Amino acid sequence: DQLWMQRFYQNLPLVNAGAMKPGRRVFTFFTSAEPQAMRHCGMDVLSGDIIVNNFDEIHQKTDAEFRLGSMSLTTRALDAACKAITGREFSGSPLKHLVRPNAALMSRLLKLHEMVGQIATTIPEVLEVPEAARSLEQQLIHLLVRCLTDGASVRMTSGGRRYDMIVAKFEEYLEANPNVPLYLPEICAAIGAAERTLRMACQEHLGMGPIRYLALRRMNLVRRALLRAGSSTTTVTRIATDHGFWELGRFSVNYHAMFGETPSATLHRPPDDRRVLAEPLRTHARTQKLPTRLCCQYQSIRSPVDAHGYS
Numbered sequence: 343d344q345l346w347m348q349r350f351y352q353n354l355p356l357v358n359a360g361a362m363k364p365g366r367r368v369f370t371f372f373t374s375a376e377p378q379a380m381r382h383c384g385m386d387v388l389s390g391d392i393i394v395n396n397f398d399e400i401h402q403k404t405d406a407e408f409r410l411g412s413m414s415l416t417t418r419a420l421d422a423a424c425k426a427i428t429g430r431e432f433s434g435s436p437l438k439h440l441v442r443p444n445a446a447l448m449s450r451l452l453k454l455h456e457m458v459g460q461i462a463t464t465i466p467e468v469l470e471v472p473e474a475a476r477s478l479e480q481q482l483i484h485l486l487v488r489c490l491t492d493g494a495s496v497r498m499t500s501g502g503r504r505y506d507m508i509v510a511k512f513e514e515y516l517e518a519n520p521n522v523p524l525y526l527p528e529i530c531a532a533i534g535a536a537e538r539t540l541r542m543a544c545q546e547h548l549g550m551g552p553i554r555y556l557a558l559r560r561m562n563l564v565r566r567a568l569l570r571a572g573s574s575t576t577t578v579t580r581i582a583t584d585h586g587f588w589e590l591g592r593f594s595v596n597y598h599a600m601f602g603e604t605p606s607a608t609l610h611r612p613p614d615d616r617r618v619l620a621e622p623l624r625t626h627a628r629t630q631k632l633p634t635r636l637c638c639q640y641q642s643i644r645s646p647v648d649a650h651g652y653s
Contacts, residue, residue, distance in 0.1 A: 345479045346414045349459045353407040366414045368395040373411040380404045384502045384546045392441045403549035443493035451485040505543035523586035568608040578605040
């Protein structure tokens with residue numbers, strides 16, 4: 343029943359699909375004072391909003407650098423806290439939605455979240471003191487519950503829910519075929535959606551059409567294959583053509599533009615660099631617990647990440 347919190351810095355545009363850890367309610371929000379925005383499951387998220395992650399699957403799209411924070415509790419712990427503070431359990435809709443809290447309450451939550459982040463960075467031994475960790479945890483939970491229960495709810499439209507289901511099927515199909523290039527006709531047939539409908543759903547949720555999304559996915563699959571391959575046993579040409587890239591000159595130019603290095607440089611990276619770059623992004627779905635009651639994890643993400651978390 344620990345409170346988990348995270349703080350992120352992302353300095354590149356990001357398209358992300360992920361899954362929340364079962365049994366936990368995850369709440370996400372911008373931590374920067376500057377106005378910021380993202381698309382979350384087809385909904386516009388602004389500074390001051392809290393994303394309520396009720397479902398397992400999420401899709402997010404950002405266009406520029408941003409700073410993000412999150413908190414999560416088990417469903418049971420959240421319901422108990424809400425009942426103690428407000429007299430009723432958390433009444434979050436089973437549908438994806440946002441909460442726009444009172445500005446003063448949200449400001450207090452952000453300041454406390456930042457303070458705990460600074461403690462974890464500069465004097466983490468404070469969090470090893472049970473009384474201190476419990477005090478900070480209870481203050482964070484109290485402010486979070488107040489923000490959630492006093493704020494205005496913004497729910498997904500019926501059209502948004504339909505597109506969300508289509509994109510979820512799209513992602514499921516990609517997940518079931520992780521290492522092969524895929525093409526639009528076979529995907530549409532597999533998920534039972536017309537190409538025009540899939541295009542509109544992807545544009546709404548991912549900020550791009552399915553063809554562009556598949557091209558980015560294939561490029562990231564190539565990068566993963568290059569990082570995992572041995573330079574003595576394969577070639578860039580072999581890996582690129584295995585993933586459907588036939589115009590090798592154009593492929594090399596696009597790869598360099600995306601990742602800041604040539605495909606050959608990736609293939610010949612030292613082993614230590616390969617392990618770091620190939621490590622999947624960790625979120626509340628796979629957070630390692632620290633030996634404190636208040637669990638904090640901080641990430642600085644400086645490379646493009648595809649829809650499945652592969653750097």
